[in-house]
Amino acid sequence: MTAAVPLIDFTPFLSGSGEERARVARVIGLACEEIGFFMLSGHGVPQALIDELVAVSYSYFALPEDEKRRLTMPPDCYRGYIPLRGDNAAASLDDGSPSLPDLKESFSIGPFDAPDDAYHRAPTAGTFFAPNMWPERPAPWRGLWQAYYRHMERLAPAIMRSFAIALDQPEDYFADRIDRHITNSSVIHYPPQPSPPEDGAVRAGAHSDLGSLTIIYSDTDVGGIEVLTREGRWFHVPRVPGALTVNLGDLMAEWTNDRWVSTSHRVVNPPPEQAERARISLCFFHQPNYDARIECIPSCHGPDNPPRYGATTSGAYIKRKLDLTREAPILG
Numbered sequence: 339m340t341a342a343v344p345l346i347d348f349t350p351f352l353s354g355s356g357e358e359r360a361r362v363a364r365v366i367g368l369a370c371e372e373i374g375f376f377m378l379s380g381h382g383v384p385q386a387l388i389d390e391l392v393a394v395s396y397s398y399f400a401l402p403e404d405e406k407r408r409l410t411m412p413p414d415c416y417r418g419y420i421p422l423r424g425d426n427a428a429a430s431l432d433d434g435s436p437s438l439p440d441l442k443e444s445f446s447i448g449p450f451d452a453p454d455d456a457y458h459r460a461p462t463a464g465t466f467f468a469p470n471m472w473p474e475r476p477a478p479w480r481g482l483w484q485a486y487y488r489h490m491e492r493l494a495p496a497i498m499r500s501f502a503i504a505l506d507q508p509e510d511y512f513a514d515r516i517d518r519h520i521t522n523s524s525v526i527h528y529p530p531q532p533s534p535p536e537d538g539a540v541r542a543g544a545h546s547d548l549g550s551l552t553i554i555y556s557d558t559d560v561g562g563i564e565v566l567t568r569e570g571r572w573f574h575v576p577r578v579p580g581a582l583t584v585n586l587g588d589l590m591a592e593w594t595n596d597r598w599v600s601t602s603h604r605v606v607n608p609p610p611e612q613a614e615r616a617r618i619s620l621c622f623f624h625q626p627n628y629d630a631r632i633e634c635i636p637s638c639h640g641p642d643n644p645p646r647y648g649a650t651t652s653g654a655y656i657k658r659k660l661d662l663t664r665e666a667p668i669l670g
Contacts, residue, residue: 342373342567343575343583349380351500360503367504370594374586374601375565375575378497381582383489390478391486391525392557392618397476399443399527409473411446415465416522416660420444422529427545427604438539441531441607445473446524450484457518462653466520466628487523490553490622494521497551497584498624505594506637515630516550520653521623528561528605528617535607541617542605547587548659549625549652554583560615561608565601575603589626589655592647595638628653 346365350358369376399406403421411418423439447470452458458467472480495516502511528541541561556562559577566572575583591600608615626632630652634645 342573343375343377343565344369345377345379345578345581347380348378348382348496352380352382352496359500363500363503366497366500367598370501370504370586370590370598372599373565373567374591374599375583375603377575377578377581377583379578379581381493383486383493383582385580387482387485387489388555388620391482391620392555394476394479394482395525395527395618395620396616398445398473398479398525399529401473401475406443406473409445409471415468416446417448417465417468418446418471420446427542437543438536440542441535441539442526442528442541442605444524444526446522447483447487448522449520450487463628464653464657466653483523483525486620487622490521490523490624491519493582494519494551494553494622494624497553501551501590505597505635507635511635512550512626515626515652516624518627520625520628520656521549522625524621524623526619526621528619530616531607531613534610534613540604540606544602544604546600546602547585547623548589548656549587549623550590550593551587551624552585553622553624554585555620556583557618558615560612561606561617563603564606565603568599572604587623588659589632589652592650593632593635593638595634595643595646597638625656626652 344365346362348362351362366376406419407421409418411420420443422443423441425440425442425444426437427440449467450470452467498512498516499509502509544566556577562577563575563583564572565575585603586598586600588600591598628651631649632652632655633649639645
């Protein structure tokens with residue numbers, strides 16, 4: 339563990355007294371201000387489930403390429419398979435800089451069992467509640483992933499409650515903004531690198547995430563996450579066995595008027611002596627309800643600190659950002 343990315347025991351927040359909950363929220367709030375990353379132990383997600391999901395995910399990505407491509411992600415819906423070099427995380431920064439495609443492949447799902455009602459069928463809902471696509475094999479993948487997603491649906495609102503306390507708001511401040519969330523969950527596979535990649539190609543280019551927060555579990559420390567500090571220095575985020583990594587997204591930075599930071603990060607290549615090591619990351623990209631109004635939180639502005647961003651909605655924001663990553667030119 340490094341001092342810049344704290345390891346926080348979430349148990350007191352989930353089951354402790356009001357004083358204990360406030361203490362945990364203060365520590366989380368400080369991490370959100372300083373670096374935008376923290377690690378959580380005591381999160382309540384069974385390690386056995388995580389291990390099973392990781393193992394079955396490796397089985398999926400070991401399938402023949404043509405079989406995986408049968409469920410290639412369509413251009414209008416964030417569901418399904420993105421092949422190796424088919425994504426460009428750095429493009430989401432929207433700074434005009436050319437970038438190489440990422441050395442990863444992935445599969446993504448969204449909410450499931452959504453009610454068949456006017457809200458979920460509205461034109462403004464777009465494809466946020468589109469049916470998930472599932473491969474025929476490995477057969478256990480769907481059940482394991484859905485079970486993990488359900489755990490994330492309990493954990494993410496708890497983290498958001500800690501955010502509300504840290505921001506001096508009522509604990510349920512975010513509740514009606516995330517109760518019909520549009521979160522995408524991705525399993526990302528970073529394959530071995532038997533040949534050295536071309537100059538500038540990395541497992542995932544420098545980027546910031548898009549929504550309120552991201553919850554990550556990775557199965558190895560080899561070729562892991564690096565975070566860019568305010569001083570412009572890259573440093574490695576360690577993997578703590580059993581812990582989850584949480585980072586803020588751009589939407590939360592805007593919501594807090596940049597009081598909290600959405601930090602640029604990347605996934606680096608393994609060192610040459612460990613180039614044969616693959617890596618799986620389970621990512622839960624938490625995103626508020628598509629119609630949630632995103633405007634400066636009351637405690638984050640004042641006479642000498644006016645709001646820096648105009649109001650938007652969660653759905654409009656995420657669609658614009660995802661369009662950037664899908665439309666960016668792939669170099670190489």
